[in-house]
Amino acid sequence: MWRLTTSWRLLRCDRLEQQSHAFHLLDERIQRFIWEAGWTDLRDAQERAIPAIVSGTNDVIIAAATAEGKTEAAFYPALTHALAQLELPLIMYIGPLKALINDQFQRLALLCERLDIPVHPWHGDIGGTIKTRFLKRPEGVLLITPESLEATLCNRGSSVGLIFQRASFFIIDELHAFIGTERGMQLRSQLHRIEAVVGRQVPRIGLSATLGDMNAAGHYLRPLTKTPVQLIVSEGTGRELKVLIKGYEEPLVKQIAEDESEEPVSEIGPGLIAEHMYDVLRGSNNLVFPNSRKNVELYTHRLSRMCEERGVPNEFWPHHGSLSKEIRTEAEAALKSGEVPATGVCTNTLELGIDIGSVKCVVQVGCPPSVASLRQRLGRSGRRKGESAILRGYLVEDEIGPSSPVHTQLRQRTFQTTAMVSLLADKWFEPPSANGKHFSTFIQQLLSFIAQNGGATASQCYYLFCSAGAPFAGIAPKEFTDLLRHLGNKKLVIQDSAGLLLHGSTGEKIVNHYSFYAAFATDEEYRIIAGQKVLGSIPISMMLVPGQFILFAGRTWRIEAVDDDARAIHVTHAGGGVPPPFDSGTGKVHSAVRQRMRLLYDGNAPVDFLDTTANKHISQGRAAYARMELSDRCWTEHGSELIIWTWLGDDVNEALATFFRYGTLQAQADGPCVSILKGALSTNSVLDILNRLKETGPPSIDDLLVDAKALRREKWDWALPDHLLRASYASLNLDLPAAIDWLRCHEFST
């Protein structure tokens, strides 16, 4: 028996040795570990990553689908490099989730024990003993979150040099989840600060799902470098994708319920959808994404009740951010176990990282938030060889009546979803936006750096954070001094007689509380107040301007004033104004999606992955589009409204609406268009204004947003001077150049 096992091992070893060049480069003990694990070959990404990483000098991005062994591709050569050093170095792994760190710890512990390399997990749930052990001998592998890293930099300033002296690699997991975000800026700044302390560059390894623009990802990982980041992109095996989307129609009855301030009568769509899901999903593992926590509850409830009524064990598990850890763990365990079938009904909590095994179907209820997110979700399905990924979609459109709004007539939901699936099939998806100014995160990093150093001069800070190649390189000297002055006014920093920046009284309080370490804000709500009465509160994700109309508690309200500091919106009841009919549950829509929608409207063939009802909605949408002559016209008139059809993304339409408001019109971005309330103006005078705006150059952001309120989005936006706040908001939400371009290319005449 022993001999048999040995020869079997030797066989495998032979194959690895003959076919793999990279295998030889690994430490012998790691090689042996791989044979024993029963691997017969290395994956493509691993084969290419090992030689790139093992020398310990290069920055590398490994982009591959889930379950392609990215972690091993990074750690095996990094550990090999570590074993070859006289003194054991420190490999730093930074991950976005605690659950991911726990997973990786499990995966590494076995190997590292053999290699006699300590592995230290470090996040909020890890106890003091483990942390102290690491601090005594900071070597081996450290698995940490950006927040815990911030705490270390901030609170252990005097020993930061000692702790990170032997850092040999930064391994950043789920890189795509960091790019373009506050946390991403924080992380980049932290790596920069550590390198500044140890006085050398530490090779950075990014692990990522495939990104649209890999060069941009390289630039994110290491800006302005002479030796470019090595990109290792593994396409994986081209998987087949099966798609079926079913359409439903919601009858008009609910209009009768008008003016009852409560919810309209129960809707038919969700009931039918739940029944169909029950039939097709039972007996296998699946994930259902219904876009909101409320819908997760609704569908899980209906599906579980159906199991109960039919006397079968429950197979449907809810999973979202407001649920307790216990309930979430239960759902994850049910999905992972593989013993009985389980379907997770979830928000994007199950989109990232956590290992739940492969599922048969991914179900999307309503529009997907973006193509990128749809793609990420589909990555969970059909991961075994020979299996195809399956996407099922459910869409409800309202029955068309005599007074149906334009958006209903155009069947926008169906067109948007179809456009997104068609872009997905073309392998296109939204690139992460990298133009944000991120002044907010800069404030955090300044305060943290002051804590780390026990004070810093302004020029030291500017050089460290804002010079070429630094994390906040876009910030101009003038902006920096304006910011510092304002931080002084807010008592966040003070300058001592020698010119040293220190924490002010408020800064002290903020930095000394643990809530300081996260770079992102948690949702804040604004109260809606009519006279003395508080109507309720809503989370703000859109700038507000007095005079604007909003829909709340089933009625239309006119905004009279917005008080950012008191987080209050004062409104009066409005009789006539038409509120923007937002399609709930979707994120920002990219211009490419709107352009693809337009192609669909202009076409005439049925769509093969839509069922009969959904295809009927496509025909109806095309008929409405033709009736309004939208193929040739860029504006239409509907009662008191003038609609400008741009078929561009939300950032562009938002910029256009802002520009129109600057030109004294009452305008709002509204899906694929911008709608203008004519008020006392005639159609011709509105068109005149548009034509005039076309001639004027674009005004400054400050002029454009002079009346705009509720611009605060990021955590420390409250501490920004007005002009920097406007610049920051605009950088994240408005595409002014594209708006001006569009305007210049269009003519407004009757």
Add this chain to the structure above:
DNA sequence: GACCTGCTGCGGGATG
């Protein structure tokens, strides 16, 4: 207009 992520240091008391 949706959703998600993360969090110190210290002291006191129980337990082995």
